[in-house]
Amino acid sequence: xxxxDGVLAIDIGGTKIALAAIDAAGTWLAQEKFIIAGLAGPxxxxxxxxxxxxxxxxxxxxxTGIGVSTIxxxxxxxxxxxxxxxxxxxxxxxxxxxxxxxxxxxxxENDVKAATYAEVLNGALKGTTxxxxxxxxxxxxxxxxxxxxxxxxxxxxxxxxxxxxIDAASEDGFATGHAPFEExxxxxxxxxxxxxxxxxxxxAKNLWNDPQPTAPVRRFKERLLDLWAFQLSNxxxxxxxxxxxxxxxxxxAYDQIAPVLTARLRQSVPFPPVLKPAFYQQNASLxxxxxxxxxxxxxxx
Numbered sequence: 001x002x003x004x005d006g007v008l009a010i011d012i013g014g015t016k017i018a019l020a021a022i023d024a025a026g027t028w029l030a031q032e033k034f035i036i037a038g039l040a041g042p043x044x045x046x047x048x049x050x051x052x053x054x055x056x057x058x059x060x061x062x063x064t065g066i067g068v069s070t071i072x073x074x075x076x077x078x079x080x081x082x083x084x085x086x087x088x089x090x091x092x093x094x095x096x097x098x099x100x101x102x103x104x105x106x107x108x109e110n111d112v113k114a115a116t117y118a119e120v121l122n123g124a125l126k127g128t129t130x131x132x133x134x135x136x137x138x139x140x141x142x143x144x145x146x147x148x149x150x151x152x153x154x155x156x157x158x159x160x161x162x163x164x165x166i167d168a169a170s171e172d173g174f175a176t177g178h179a180p181f182e183e184x185x186x187x188x189x190x191x192x193x194x195x196x197x198x199x200x201x202x203x204a205k206n207l208w209n210d211p212q213p214t215a216p217v218r219r220f221k222e223r224l225l226d227l228w229a230f231q232l233s234n235x236x237x238x239x240x241x242x243x244x245x246x247x248x249x250x251x252x253a254y255d256q257i258a259p260v261l262t263a264r265l266r267q268s269v270p271f272p273p274v275l276k277p278a279f280y281q282q283n284a285s286l287x288x289x290x291x292x293x294x295x296x297x298x299x300x301x
Contacts, residue, residue, distance in 0.1 A: 006061040008052055008101070009290035011111065011283070012036075012070040014084040014138065017044070018283065019051055021059040022290050029059040041087035049100040056101070063102040067293030068093060069114035069285040071139070073156045077108070081160070107289070107296055112159065114288030115247055115280065116143025116150045121291050123279030124245035132241040133278065134232060136257070137248030138187040144239060162186065164231055185227055187249060194220060208253035225257065229264035236269045247278030 006023040015037040021029045032051050036044050056063060070093075072082035077094040094106045109117070116125070116133035125131035125145050133143035142159040144151040151158050162182030163174050172178040183189050190204040197216055207213075207221060236244065246254055246261075254277045265272040280287050 003060045003062050005064050006059070007064055007290065007293040008055060008061075008066045009286055009293055010048065010052070010066065010068045011114075011286040011289060012048075012068065013111070014071055017048060017051070018286050019048075019055055020286060020290060021055040021061055022294065023059075023061070024064070024294070026290075026294060028290075029061070030055050036085070039085075041085060041091040044085065044088075045091055045093070045096050049096065052097065052101045063104045065105045065107065065293045065296065066097055066101065067107045067109070067114075067289035067296075068097070069109050069111045069289035071111055073160065074108045074110055074152075075156055079108075081157075105296070107293055109289055109292060110156065111285040112139075112141040113143050113150045113152070114286075114292060115278070115284035116145055116245075116288070117292050118280050118284055118288035119143075119245045119247070119278055120145045120148055120150065121295075124276040125243055128242045130239060130241045132235065132239055132244045132273070134244055134246050135248040136187075136228070136246060136250040139248075140182045140186050142235065144241075161231065161235070166227065166231075181227075181231060185224055190224065204250065208250065208256060225260040226264075228257070229261050232261055233264050233268040236265060236273055240271060241273045244273045244275050245278045246275065247280065247284055251277055251281055 004023050006021060009020045009022060011018045016033055016035050018033045020031045023029055032055060034047060034051065070079060072079040077092045078089060080089055082088040094108060097106050112135045115135065119125040119133055120131065125133065128145065129147065131145040135141045140162045142161050144159055162179040164181040165173065166180050166184060172180055187204045190207060191202065194202040194207060197220065207217065210217065246257065258275055262275050265275065278284060
């Protein structure tokens with residue numbers, strides 16, 4: 001088979017890793033996924049390197065770059081704020097991939113920022129002067145776009161709204177090991193709270209798909225939507241986006257979520273943004289890091 005130039009795109013989540021081999025024209029040639037739950041940093045790197053080598057051999061790609069989307073905050077060659085993967089902050093991911101896969105540029109990006117980049121290039125934020133990507137999933141975070149750029153902040157932590165305060169009287173926060181907003185409104189937190197409230201397993205998916213929710217479930221949903229709407233309104237007052245794109249796993253319930261968010265934005269924000277569902281409903285971060293790697297590779301060439 002004839003060799004062709006291309007990139008590897010990698011998306012590292014809390015429990016699994018997804019990879020794709022993509023040629024220079026943007027065609028997806030092959031994909032792979034594997035579970036990393038329970039594994040520590042070095043074991044994950046070994047499996048990731050092996051998967052990259054398999055995809056490269058399978059597709060006969062001549063690599064021009066590797067893009068990595070990951071949970072956590074990117075700090076140079078390392079990652080911070082990744083408590084779900086033991087020892088992950090001690091791994092030089094860029095160095096490991098360059099040494100074992102190919103001596104090519106490796107671009108690291110936070111997963112939500114990668115998804116934001118996908119929306120800026122091809123999705124709901126395309127053509128906006130300022131935009132905001134709201135990720136409603138296991139984690140709660142945002143991406144801030146300015147033209148065709150995604151902002152990182154001074155430490156790579158711009159948009160990490162899981163750490164927002166929700167109670168002025170509480171001292172819980174990052175210093176005490178808490179992410180207050182995410183611990184109440186993230187996907188896992190929703191399931192945990194509802195299971196405790198009802199006395200039997202009840203997930204975030206159940207919350208949005210239950211055709212006849214009980215009164216306690218209805219009240220919980222109302223409070224959840226109010227909290228999202230309250231924090232989003234404050235963010236929009238501060239950032240003044242033209243468009244808010246809603247993505248993440250709970251985007252599937254957009255029709256239930258959007259009316260409450262839209263009403264609060266119109267009530268509270270001087271110049272309310274347009275609310276839209278994200279274009280990339282599946283593999284948003286993988287698509288984003290693939291686009292970033294392809295564009296960065298073209299600029300690097």
